[in-house]
Amino acid sequence: MNTATSTALPSGGLSAAPAAPLRQDATVIGLVGLAHASSHFSHLLLAPLFPIFMKEFGLSFAQMGFLTTVFFAISGIGQACAGFVVDRVGARPVLFGSIVCFMLAALSGFFAHGYAGLMLVAVFAGVGNAPFHPVDFTILNQRVSAPRLGYAFSVHGLTGNLGWALAPVFLMGFGSAFGHWRHGYLAAAVLYVLVLAVLVLNRAQLRSEVVVRAPDATRGNDLAFMKLPVVWWCFGFFFLSTMTLAVVQNFSASILQAVHGASFEAATATLTAYMVAGAVGMFIGGVVATRTPMHSDRVVAWCMTAGAALMALAATGWLGGAGTMAVLAVTGFAVGVGGPSRDMMIKKATPKGATGRVYGTVYSGLDLGFAVSPLIFGVFMDRGWYSATLLAAALVLLLSVGAALGVGRRTARP
Structure with a gap:
């Protein structure tokens, strides 16, 4: 494994792996x-089967909801670490x-005979996520050529959405095909x-460099990145924007039914349309x-403003x-276009040698937003x-625009 030595945290930028053949970059991506996709699949190992468990x-x-809280609490704290x-x-x-x-989480679901077994699913899935x-x-920042990073971030977001879309169909499909919901977990x-x-x-395509600190470096250097205001502006952006996504995922179907008398099928289809439109937006993004x-921060700001x-x-x-259902679906497209630029914005704010620490801290805001919203x-x-x-939710998304512009002001270069 290659190593690099670091004693400080130089300013971040858009540097990435040297130019590589398209096939190699495509394989890594x-x-x-x-x-x-497997990570996002784990987000929904429990929720689609809540009515059956109840x-x-x-x-x-309340007990079902607490399982979700446990998952995201473990994931958020664990992500920063x-x-x-x-x-x-x-x-x-x-x-x-x-x-x-994730394998242990799925097996825990297969053997679950009560709340304790379901809690094991949440714990193992949270640790894995x-x-x-x-x-x-x-891996992406180190191994994908700089000119292709935007496409890499786009595919990353797309596959996450596909993992979300696959989980309910997969679990319910295998459960129905083999006569019991447990078989869905076994198939997972x-x-x-x-x-x-x-x-x-x-595995050779997934190798990443490890930053080895000089012998005279102090342990405090590991936490030096936390003194950078831009890191917390990034954290704030993820926390706020994810709170809005959580509202759409959890409550949009119920809102459409209550306010407009939409059928359950139509309301659920609107949520699916939001996710599909978001995937299309990520492709274009x-x-x-x-x-x-x-100018990634400006792209993010405009997209989030349009979504709000x-x-x-x-x-x-x-x-x-x-x-209303059509407008909600288009909202997903607007937010999706900003997704790859959002990841590019975080890369610009990341000091050299601290990729894992910064992304772990910043993206824990995503889990916190899902847990709090x-x-x-x-x-x-x-x-x-x-x-x-x-x-x-729209106002919270608009607040995230301020956070994105705050990141941009702190990463702007002359």
Whole structure:
């Protein structure tokens, strides 16, 4: 494994791996995308089966919701810590360990006979999910040629969305095909074995450099990056923007049903349309990020502003049920276009030699946003403030624009 020596944290930038053949870059991007899809798949190992668990094990909505809170709490705390491990030992062994945790989570689901078994699923999945952003971006930033990084970030976001889309269909499909929901978990465990096999067979493409500190370096240097204001501006951006995404994922279907009388199928289809439109936006956003790498913060700001405006329009209800659903779907597209530029923005803010630590800390804001948002906006929903929930989510997304511009001001070069 190659090493590099570092005693300080130079300013970040857009430097990446030297130019490499397209096939080599494509292989790295594909492998990391496969791993990222498996991570997002783990987010939904439990939620699609909540109604079944409530009926079979006699559990409440509160108990089900707590499983999700446990998952994201472990993932968020673990993500910040995992960045240090990635910088010390490399991304590859941490990645392999994460896939093993997902296998254990799926097997825990297969053997679960009550709440304790489901809690094991949440714990193992949370531990496995924690290292993914520092792992993924360490590999991409080190091994993908700079001119192709925008496309790499685009594919990374796309595969994450595909993992979300696949999980419910996969678990319910195999459960129905073999007569019991447990078989969905068994099939998921087999799927993770296959993913691990592919990654191990192509392990040479996943090697990352480890930064070795000089003998006179102090332990405090590991935390020097936390003194950089730009890191916390990045954290704030992820926290705020993810709070809005959590509202869409958790409450949009219920809002459409309550306010516009939409059917369950139509409301759920709107959420699917949001995710699909977001994926299309990420594809286009890859081109945008590649062509405007030095203005990534402005691209993000414009996209989030457009998304906030569209969501606020949906909150008014002026367009009726069908119009509101269409506007929500387009919101996903606007936010999706900004995704690759968002990752480029974080790269510019990352000091050399601290990729794992910075990405781990910054992306833990994503987990925190997912954990906190349902607690806050759930109160809105319980009080019947459905339109206000969407409007508040739009305002939070607009606040993230300020955070993105704050990052840009601190990474601007003469």
